[in-house]
Amino acid sequence: MSATVLDPAVGPADRTPIPAARSIRGYTAAVARQRADAGMMTLLGDVYYSVIMVGIGVLIALGALQQLPVVDPPGGPVGLSLDALARPVLMVAAGAVVSLAGRLGPVGVGGAEAQWWLSLPVDRRGLLTPSARRVPVVAALAGALVAGVLDAALAGSASRALRVGIGVGLAAALLVGSAALVQSWRGSRVVAQGGDALMVLGAVSAVAVLALGWQPSGAVDVPWWVSGVLVVLLGAVGALVTTRLDRIPARSLRDSGAVAAQATGALVSFDSRELGRALTDRIARQERRRSRRMRTVRGPLSALVTSDLLVLVRSPRHLVQLAATALVPVLVVSAPALAGSVQVALAVLFAGGVAMAATTEGARRAELTPGLDRLLPLSANGLRRARLVVPAIVMTVWNLAAFGAVGVWYGSVPLWLALGVLAGPAWAGAALRSAFRPAPRWDLAVVATPAGAVPMGAAAVIARGPDAVVVGLLPAVIAILVGAPLPVLLLAQVVTSAIVLAWGSSTETRSLFERLTDSEAGR
C-alpha cells in the first residue's frame, strides 16, 4: 500500500485506534456465551461426561484386545512380526494425520468468522491463534490415547504405554504444527497431498515388508529423551507458526473452515460418505473431464450401471480405499501375533465394511439427489436392483483377495475363493442398505447404557448396513472361526447372500416391527 495513503477516504471521520484482535474475539465469545443456555456447570458436566465416555471406551478396548486368542492355523504363520508391521502402520498413521491436517487447514475459520473477522484491519495473528492451537491439541490427545491403548494391549506394560503414548501424542502435535507452517507458505493442498503420499508409502512398505520378510532388531519405542526433543521442536514450530499466521490468505482459511464445518456436520449425522466427500471434494483439484459418449449404454439398467462405474473409476479415493482395505486381511494373517481366527474374522468384517462403502458412492449420491434415477423408466425396486450390480462385482473381486489370503493362511485356497465369490453379493446388499438410509431421527427415545445415553433414532441409522453385514456374512465368519469352508456353510452363504440382496434392494422404509404392527392393525 502506498505510503502517501493515510486514512480511508469515505466513512465516519471520528476514529479510534484499531482494537486488538483479542477484544474482537472476546466480544464475539462473550455475546455467544451470554445467549447460550450453557453455563460453567454445563460445560464441566460435558467435560466430565466426555472423560467418562473415553475412559470406558479405553477400558473396553483394552479388555477386548487382551482377550483375543492367537492360534497358529494348520498352514502355519507366514512370519510377519508385529515390530515389522508397526513401522509401516506408524507411517500410514502419520500420513493420515498430515493428510487430515491439510484438509482441515490445519488453521481455518468458519463462515461467520471469515466474513466478519477477516475483513477487519486487526492483527490476524490474534484472531487465528486459538484456531491454530486447536487441531494440534486434538491430534496430540488422539495420538496419545490410541498409541497408549494399543501399546498397553500388545506390550502389557503401563509405564511403557505411558511413554509411547506421550511420545506419539507429541509427534502428532508436531506433525500438525508443521502442517500449519507449510500452510502459511504453500497452502493446504500441498500438505494434504504430502499426507496422502506418506500413507501410500506406508502401504507400499507394508507390502515390501511382507514380501521381503524383513525383521527389525527391536520394538518401536519412544524413549523419554525423544519426547524431550519433540517438546523443544514443538515449541519452536509453535512460535514460528504464531509469527506466520497473518501470512495465511483468507481464501485458505475460508476453505479450511468450510471443510471443517462440512466434516462436523457429517460426523453429527453419522454419515461417513459425507465425511469422505467433505475431506476430499474441496481439496481435490477441479478437473475437466472428457465427456464419454456412453456407447455401452443400451437401456436404463446399463445407464445406471455405467454411471455407477464412472463414479467409482473417477474417484481415486475410493479405489485406494478398496486396495488398502484388501491389504488388511492379508497383513493380519501374515502376522503371527495378530493372526487368530477371531482377529482374521474381525479384519475381514471391518475392512470389508469400509470397502463396501466405497462401492456405493453412486447410490448414495442418488439417494441425496435422485435426478438421474427419476429420468429413467425404471420402477423403484428396479432402480435399487440396478444399483446392486457394481457393488456386487467389486466386492466379489475384493473377496477374492481377502478370502484368498484366508485360504493361504488355512492352507486350502480353492474352497475359500468359492466362499468369497458366494459372499460378494452379501456385501452388495449391505452396501445398498447402508447407502439408502434416512437422516438420523433425534426425536426418538434415548436409552441409558453404562457408556452413556444412546439416541435410538441415531443408533438405528448407524446400524443400517452393518446389520445386513452380520446376517449376510454369518456363514463366512463361521467358516473362518472353525477354519474350514464346509459345504453346509457354502450353501448357507448362498442363502444369506440372497436374503441380504433382497433386503438391501428393498424400498420398504418401515422397520420389521413397524410392518408387523401395521399388519396387525390391518393397515
Add this chain to the structure above:
Amino acid sequence: MPRPAPVLSANRLEVGWVGRPVCGPATFTLRAGRAIALVGPNGSGKSTLLRAVLGLLEPLGGTVKVLGSPVDERTATFRAHVSAVLDDDAWFPALTVAEHLYLTARGHGVAGAGDEVDELLDEFGLTGHAEVLPNALSSGQRRRLLLAAGLVRPRSLLVLDEPEQRLDSAMRRHVADRLVAEKQAGGAVLIATHDAELLASVADSAVIVGDETRVVRVDEAVDALRPGAL
C-alpha cells in the same frame, strides 16, 4: 485540475479456475470519486474478477493494484481501505443484527459506532429488526444487513457484487443514490451488476466481461444489458 490518483488499476488481469481463464484479460483504472460497473452474462467472470481484485483469488496473469500497491488482503492497510459486499451469507448465530454492525464498526475503529449503526439500521429499514438474529431475517433483509455492514466502516474502495440482488425496487433506488453519494464523498466504487438502472445512475464507465473483456461507455453497457444483446 489534476486527475485523482488511481484507487484501483488492473492491467491485463486474467482470472479463472484450474488454470483456465473464464474471460479475456481486463485492463481498467478506477479513480477516487468514480464508479466502474462490470457487466456480462451469468458465468462470464464478473464475480471472479471481483474476487481477484479483493485478493480472494490468485490471478492467472496480469497485475492488479489498489492505491498503488499490489493487492494483498493479508495486510491490515488493504482491509482498512477496501470494503466488499459479495454474495456470501454467513452470520454469527448468537449475534444480533445490530451487534454484527457494531462488531464491524468498532473493529474498524469507528468512534461513534452507536450513532453510525443506528443511522444505517434506519436507512436500510432494519431498525425494527436490530435485536433479532440474522437467521430470522428474510433473504432481502439479510442482503440489506450486508450492505449496511459494507457502509458502516471507513473505506476508499467499495466493491459490490450485484448489490441489486434480492432487494425491492425502492431499496434498489436507495442503493443507487447511496453509491452516487459515495462517489461525491471521494470514494471509488466497483460493482458487478445486471441492473441497467443502477448502471446508468451510478457508473462512469463499464467493463463488458466476456471472451474479449473491454472498457465501454455506460450507454453502450446499458444496451448490452438488453435481453439477447450479450
